[in-house]
Amino acid sequence: MAPSTVFMEPDNLLTPKEKNKLRKPVVEKMRRDRINSSIEQLKLLLEKEFQRHQPNSKLEKADILEMTVSYLKQQSQLQMKRSFQKSSHFDFREGYSRCLQEAFHFLSLHKVRTETQTKLLSHFQK
Numbered sequence: 001m002a003p004s005t006v007f008m009e010p011d012n013l014l015t016p017k018e019k020n021k022l023r024k025p026v027v028e029k030m031r032r033d034r035i036n037s038s039i040e041q042l043k044l045l046l047e048k049e050f051q052r053h054q055p056n057s058k059l060e061k062a063d064i065l066e067m068t069v070s071y072l073k074q075q076s077q078l079q080m081k082r083s084f085q086k087s088s089h090f091d092f093r094e095g096y097s098r099c100l101q102e103a104f105h106f107l108s109l110h111k112v113r114t115e116t117q118t119k120l121l122s123h124f125q126k
Helices: 016-045 047-053 061-109 115-125
Strands: none
Touching (some): 016 061
16 A cells, blocks of 8 residues: 555645634644643542542542532631631720720729729729
């Protein structure tokens, strides 16, 4: 059998439609490769989480994506809860501090220092 030669037309002889037709499969393969690579990275990053939910099972790409979304939602809720707790603690401290300032201001307006005022001031300073 004689070797066959394929005549390649130079790029300038191809119409834009023909160029797109030739380029489309290559671009599509690159896109699929990027998607698969990202899914594999997610699988590696969240491997322990996946093992906890579905040990000994082969995960499909859809499973990996669903579990990743679920994990990220869970982490987001935890972060919001922590932020709310920190905010509440900060609000309490700020309110307490302001209350102390007002109490000191009120007590300092009265020139006569009673035993109760003195005890109260020393208690606040602790």
